[in-house]
Amino acid sequence: MVITTEALTRSFGTLVAVDGLDLELPAGGVVGLVGPNGSGKSTLIRMLLGLVAPSGGSATVLGRGIDDPTAYAAEVGALIEGPAFVPGLSARANLASLAALRGLPRSRVDEVLEVVGLAGRGNEPVRRFSLGMKQRLGIAAALLPDPALLILDEPTNGLDPAGIVEIRTLLRQLGSEGRTVVVSSHLMSEIETICTYVVVVRFGVLVFSGPMSELMRRATTSVAVAPEDASDRGALRDVLEGHGWSVSAEEPTLRVVAGEADAALINRQAAAAGITLSSLAVHRDSLEAVFLAMTGTDDGELADARGAALRGGVRREGVR
Incomplete structure (x- = not known):
């Protein structure tokens, strides 16, 4: 398994973002991590990357415990929120700086630019790039160490339809190469199109984990x-x-x-x-219909469910 968690928990004061999560993710392909806003998806990702310490439980990434993320950092690439680059520098110069910081060979720069379809734009300053191109450059940065595991948090956020198609095609390609790509997204149509495995969380609690085909058997x-x-x-x-x-x-x-x-x-x-x-x-039913049936149809319904949980004495409140 590329990722495992056992009773993994993270609290922020009285708020429980991830609540006793037991999870096993197989290696290879594209894995979708989905849930309503405030379900703890980003908190889970940050724990797996060693950016946030768990409040309880344990987890492994590529067979090594998250208590020492340096043990697997070289084999993991990540894009969390929007990529940050020096606007006045070229795409190639930005990537070369990141490669130098990680002690990676400069040859990787041209390799990853080719993978994400920016080989012909490497010498242009990043300030000229569209949002979709910046997202692809961010994925290129995450690919610099040639990771076995790639974790992307909302990689299509804010993109126009053409940009979404570009990223969708790229993620399919990366998942078909043998590496594992974990994608957090709220766009169900994208998850249904590109993912072979799905994890659904609600209020930090695991609702479903399994192959896309198994989840879609719940469709009416x-x-x-x-x-x-x-x-x-x-x-x-x-x-x-x-x-x-x-x-x-x-x-x-x-x-x-x-x-x-x-x-x-x-x-x-x-x-x-x-x-x-x-x-x-x-x-x-589409994946979106199945998802809404599992997690709630609107913010009002989710708010009612949160209130019911609190009235029942269980303090479960998701944070992104």
Whole structure:
């Protein structure tokens, strides 16, 4: 396992950011770390990097305890929040300075610029770079030691759609090379697209950890149908419920809780009842829908849950 934690806890006064976390992350691929704002994702990352000491429990990174982060620092690259560079210096000069500080060969500079797609822009001052280019340069800096583990906190934060696609492509590439890439993000569409493994935390407590495919088995599949004649909606609903399906009305369609394989049968039952359908479409919940079902649908619901936990005598309050 590339990362393990056992009862890992971090408190800030009365606030519990990470609450008795037990976790095992396999090596290789892209791992998504997700949770509502204030769930302790960044606190967890900082503990793993040795930037914040745990209040209790233990953890290992690449087989070594986090009580001595120097033991694995050379094998870990990280981008925490926005990358900071000297604006007037070129991308190459910035990276060369960082390589010198870490005692790394200067040859790594051109290698990582090539990996992140900035080989042709290395001599330009960073002040001319777009936000997406700066993010790629930050990832290049994290790659300088050729790490086995790469940890990125919100790498697509603030990027436009084109920049998000650039970073998405880069992360897929890095994960396919054998290294482990841990990505903290609130963009569920990105996590669903690039990650093979997912960790979900809520109020510092582990909600789910496992392959993306296992998590998506929790997704609900439904079939949306609409009769050609709107006056047939009631009759269509009666027919479908009469055959055992759960049906809800969502103008202008009816939503039937059913699998993809049931779509043809739904069409046949409607036709047998003399009802012509104008549309029939299968819908499967996205990762975002599954995530919200596990963690809460909005800030108000999350606030209510926090209040209930406090009233129950449990002081669990996430901090980012």
